[in-house]
Amino acid sequence: MEELNTETKSKKLVIPYQRTCECPENHINCLTPKEWIKSQIGVWQFYYEKRDIRDKKLHPATFPIALARKCIELFTHKGELVLDPFVGSGTTLVAAKDLNRNAVGFDLNERYIALCNERLAQHSVFDESTQIAVNDDARNIKEYLDENTVKLVITSPPYANLLNRKRKNKSRRGEYRKNDQYNKIEQYSQDKRDLGTLELKEYAHEIAQIYEKLLRDKGHCVINVADMWWENERIPIHIAIIEALEKVGFKFRNIIIWDRTNIVNRIGIFGWPSNYITMGTTFEYIIHFIKNDS
Ligand SMILES: C[S@@+](CC[C@H](N)C(=O)[O-])C[C@H]1O[C@@H](n2cnc3c(N)ncnc32)[C@H](O)[C@@H]1O
Numbered sequence: 001m002e003e004l005n006t007e008t009k010s011k012k013l014v015i016p017y018q019r020t021c022e023c024p025e026n027h028i029n030c031l032t033p034k035e036w037i038k039s040q041i042g043v044w045q046f047y048y049e050k051r052d053i054r055d056k057k058l059h060p061a062t063f064p065i066a067l068a069r070k071c072i073e074l075f076t077h078k079g080e081l082v083l084d085p086f087v088g089s090g091t092t093l094v095a096a097k098d099l100n101r102n103a104v105g106f107d108l109n110e111r112y113i114a115l116c117n118e119r120l121a122q123h124s125v126f127d128e129s130t131q132i133a134v135n136d137d138a139r140n141i142k143e144y145l146d147e148n149t150v151k152l153v154i155t156s157p158p159y160a161n162l163l164n165r166k167r168k169n170k171s172r173r174g175e176y177r178k179n180d181q182y183n184k185i186e187q188y189s190q191d192k193r194d195l196g197t198l199e200l201k202e203y204a205h206e207i208a209q210i211y212e213k214l215l216r217d218k219g220h221c222v223i224n225v226a227d228m229w230w231e232n233e234r235i236p237i238h239i240a241i242i243e244a245l246e247k248v249g250f251k252f253r254n255i256i257i258w259d260r261t262n263i264v265n266r267i268g269i270f271g272w273p274s275n276y277i278t279m280g281t282t283f284e285y286i287i288h289f290i291k292n293d294s
Contacts, residue, residue: 020079090116158196
């Protein structure tokens, strides 16, 4: 449950956002050169750990804690403020807590916010930082946070309305096709405010509106997204997002491939011998932007 600032009677959250480390001003993170060098590789792999949510009934689309942790370590210092506008099961908040970063996450779905709070309560290695999960539309973030406080916005957003159909599991092999997800719609909700119900163009526009002014100058933004296939056409969601964020002052900086080949298995043959496509389940994009870095 979010804390209310009782003095002003507003929804503004009371949460620290200043560095607590001793790093020199021009450093973008607290990493040592040895740790930094590992992140220069443009293809990343992650493993899930026990605390990760892998049960699709709890949440259908989580990223690994290790992914959020790597991005938070790269683009923030200890004590700084991380924001996840579409926090889902709360993975970003768990990673922030591990790393002693303050963090706020938003989600439309009350059940997911309850799951975030459960995960945060279970796990308390450090207690020097604060993590808050807010059950609200990401469009209202500005009512909760002051401008120029967020150092990193990281998320895996909903995928326009491309998940709003019954899942056929065509990428899966033989009997694995009819798993728990088969013939189910994996959309988070049919709530009109859910970005996963919008057409791609409208979706990109809404993403831009939400992101505008969220981040302080020279702040970083990381978006984990995959492209999708629809009626045998590739839908380049990552390009729609890059174009949308550039319109509102974000500078596109890096694109990293999240190589998922170590965590997917039992892929069925698809398209052979006449229709070549790359399997979306084997990789995703991690897109990195900087705000007003001139
Ligand atoms: C891909 S999931 C995020 C998963 C998260 N990274 C995790 O590891 O659990 C996207 C989330 O966006 C939420 N969502 C969709 N539209 C929203 C909106 N307008 N405001 C806030 N949350 C929204 C959905 O409920 C869903 O949980």
